[in-house]
Amino acid sequence: MFRANLLGFLSIFSLFLFFMPFNTLLATERLKIGLVLDKGGKDDKSFNSAAFEGASLAEKQLGIELKYVEATDVNSLENLHRQFAKKNYDLIIGVGFAQVDAVKKISSQFPKVKFAIVDGEVTNPNVKSLLFEEHQGSFLVGALAAMKTKTGKVGYIGGMDIPLIRRFSKGYIAGIKYVSPKTQILENYIGVSGEAWNNPAKAKELALNQYNQGVEVIFVAAGASNSGVFDAAEEKKKLAIGVDSNQNWIKPGFILTSMLKRVDRAVFSTIEDLKNSKFLAGSQRYGLKDKGVDYSLDKYNEKLISNEERKKLETIKEDIIKGKIQVPDYYLEKK
Amino acid sequence: MEATDFFSISFILSFLISSLRVSVPLIFASQAGLLSERSGIVQIGLEGFMLIGAFSAASFAHYYQSSYVGFGMAFLMGSFFSFLFSLFVIKFKADQIVIGTAFNLLIAGLIPFISKFLFNSTGSTPSLPIEIRLSVIPILLAFLAVILIHLWLYHFRSGYWVQFAGEHPETLLSAGVSVDKVRYICLALCGGVAALGGASLSLFLSSNYSPLMTGGRGFIALSAVILGKWKPIPTLLACLLFGILDALQIRLQGVIIGDFKIPVQWIQILPYLLTIIILAGLFGKSKAPAFLGKK
Numbered sequence: 001m002f003r004a005n006l007l008g009f010l011s012i013f014s015l016f017l018f019f020m021p022f023n024t025l026l027a028t029e030r031l032k033i034g035l036v037l038d039k040g041g042k043d044d045k046s047f048n049s050a051a052f053e054g055a056s057l058a059e060k061q062l063g064i065e066l067k068y069v070e071a072t073d074v075n076s077l078e079n080l081h082r083q084f085a086k087k088n089y090d091l092i093i094g095v096g097f098a099q100v101d102a103v104k105k106i107s108s109q110f111p112k113v114k115f116a117i118v119d120g121e122v123t124n125p126n127v128k129s130l131l132f133e134e135h136q137g138s139f140l141v142g143a144l145a146a147m148k149t150k151t152g153k154v155g156y157i158g159g160m161d162i163p164l165i166r167r168f169s170k171g172y173i174a175g176i177k178y179v180s181p182k183t184q185i186l187e188n189y190i191g192v193s194g195e196a197w198n199n200p201a202k203a204k205e206l207a208l209n210q211y212n213q214g215v216e217v218i219f220v221a222a223g224a225s226n227s228g229v230f231d232a233a234e235e236k237k238k239l240a241i242g243v244d245s246n247q248n249w250i251k252p253g254f255i256l257t258s259m260l261k262r263v264d265r266a267v268f269s270t271i272e273d274l275k276n277s278k279f280l281a282g283s284q285r286y287g288l289k290d291k292g293v294d295y296s297l298d299k300y301n302e303k304l305i306s307n308e309e310r311k312k313l314e315t316i317k318e319d320i321i322k323g324k325i326q327v328p329d330y331y332l333e334k335k
Numbered sequence: 336m337e338a339t340d341f342f343s344i345s346f347i348l349s350f351l352i353s354s355l356r357v358s359v360p361l362i363f364a365s366q367a368g369l370l371s372e373r374s375g376i377v378q379i380g381l382e383g384f385m386l387i388g389a390f391s392a393a394s395f396a397h398y399y400q401s402s403y404v405g406f407g408m409a410f411l412m413g414s415f416f417s418f419l420f421s422l423f424v425i426k427f428k429a430d431q432i433v434i435g436t437a438f439n440l441l442i443a444g445l446i447p448f449i450s451k452f453l454f455n456s457t458g459s460t461p462s463l464p465i466e467i468r469l470s471v472i473p474i475l476l477a478f479l480a481v482i483l484i485h486l487w488l489y490h491f492r493s494g495y496w497v498q499f500a501g502e503h504p505e506t507l508l509s510a511g512v513s514v515d516k517v518r519y520i521c522l523a524l525c526g527g528v529a530a531l532g533g534a535s536l537s538l539f540l541s542s543n544y545s546p547l548m549t550g551g552r553g554f555i556a557l558s559a560v561i562l563g564k565w566k567p568i569p570t571l572l573a574c575l576l577f578g579i580l581d582a583l584q585i586r587l588q589g590v591i592i593g594d595f596k597i598p599v600q601w602i603q604i605l606p607y608l609l610t611i612i613i614l615a616g617l618f619g620k621s622k623a624p625a626f627l628g629k630k
Contacts, residue, residue, distance in 0.1 A: 041546050043456040070457050072443070072547075161600070188588045192600050195550045201360075201540035202550075202585075205353055209585050212349045224545045227462055231542045234465050250462070 034084030038096030040223035054267030077102040135171030137293030142175025155210040159222030167330035200228030207232035248300035358578025363532030364556035374521035379435030382553030383442035388530025389537040393544035409534035417526020458546035485567040501624030
């Protein structure tokens with residue numbers, strides 16, 4: 001009896017072995033996409049989540065094969081990219097500024113593999129750089145924050161102190177000053193290392209400190225640390241502004257809006273282009289014009305923003321798109 | 336912010352409360368490290384025990400919708416993991432530093448693995464509603480832990496055993512007490528208390544677990560043990576000092592003195608700088624238990 005069972009098992013097993021090569025053959029017909037996420041991880045409900053959503057949508061709608069990995073530290077990035085490249089993935093997407101060096105190096109070593117990088121610029125002929133005009137979106141939410149505050153104080157909390165996060169802050173401050181030049185701005189950063197994206201406890205302390213000093217709205221750009229600021233807003237019954245993904249749902253009533261950075265859309269359309277053989281290397285910039293950055297308005301925050309405020313915001317948006325308002329860009333100033 | 340804002344009553348009050356809050360995880364973790372090291376076992380795995388505490392606290396609190404269950408389960412899970420740790424270092428006499436490091440790495444990898452099954456996430460847990468978050472109790476618990484450990488070490492016979500296990504294990508042996516048993520118990524308590532530190536990080540200072548959220552606090556706690564000369568009350572004071580520096584650092588960011596804006600980075604190195612200065616022996620000699628790390 002036992003032997004018969006064993007025999008049956010073995011024959012089924014060998015059948016599987018026999019069919020395996022066909023399975024893998026079938027699989028290679030689908031595009032293989034490798035997604036390398038940053039330290040915040042796929043569940044940061046912000047930047048990385050957006051990239052992951054875009055790629056998952058592509059998996060569902062375009063029938064690609066998606067594999068994602070998370071970098072636990074910066075040193076592992078290069079290796080993760082190399083692993084994908086060695087396995088002949090069709091497109092490898094690096095998410096985050098920290099991956100620029102890894103993408104630069106691996107894309108020159110594997111010229112036949114296509115790469116995309118979010119939030120960074122790599123000029124190799126097989127790399128597409130997906131860039132966002134964060135300062136424009138930040139200007140908008142800054143303007144809204146200034147309209148909302150009665151104490152004349154607003155805050156900004158950045159994750160890691162890097163040029164990208166300074167770019168958010170610069171645009172935000174310009175937006176505030178555009179609406180009311182006298183507004184006082186408190187600006188804090190969580191840290192100077194990658195750990196800052198995952199430190200909600202510190203983010204909450206910074207937020208509580210700002211709220212205690214009379215700040216009414218805090219714009220936070222800190223990946224998975226954002227949740228700490230939202231908790232503080234809920235406890236102090238004040239407002240916060242989310243970033244990258246639409247975060248309004250996380251604490252309805254306490255999140256004024258979110259500065260959307262449509263990483264999901266950029267990732268999706270890059271994969272779509274590849275599928276339709278329209279993949280083009282080079283830099284693509286997403287701004288207010290093409291809704292690559294925007295502010296979010298949905299059922300969770302519609303009560304927080306009045307019609308009048310909304311109209312004002314739309315006018316400002318138009319003016320930025322038309323070039324009537326020049327939003328200062330931290331990147332340009334540095335050069 | 337102007338420098339004059341520093342002297343208002345409300346500022347000082349909020350500053351003190353904030354210092355207390357941020358020192359809670361450090362207090363738990365450093366008392367845990369102290370227990371282990373006083374019994375003669377080098378404890379470098381605090382970071383890992385804190386992580387397991389933070390994660391299990393957030394997970395159980397989410398399933399049972401109670402922070403108390405979270406804290407309790409964190410203690411149990413921490414004890415369980417440090418029991419495994421003690422099997423390696425006591426029973427199999429493996430190198431304490433190597434095993435401690437291995438546990439840190441193991442736990443950092445294990446948590447995403449478990450959370451994939453529980454929440455289909457790579458490390459973070461769902462956030463807890465405001466009603467079940469604790470506001471003062473963890474601070475009281477932390478101070479209670481220090482008092483209990485102090486009383487135990489200095490006023491109870493079994494507490495003396497712990498001290499002897501770290502200083503002169505042969506003496507303890509000749510008195511007919513099993514050194515290994517004392518160390519097993521100390522290590523189980525160590526893991527549990529360190530896990531409470533992690534739990535206060537995920538349930539008290541924030542409302543969910545996010546990957547590697549301890550951010551080196553386990554190692555800062557270890558330096559607090561050294562600064563506190565392996566004694567409970569001075570170690571508590573060291574933690575409070577680190578807490579004050581951290582809270583100060585939050586408030587000093589972007590402050591303008593005269594025409595000079597203090598760079599964020601300068602202030603953020605303060606706790607680390609202080610640790611280095613202290614470890615260099617500028618504040619008197621800090622003497623470790625004589626038998627620490629020996630087999």
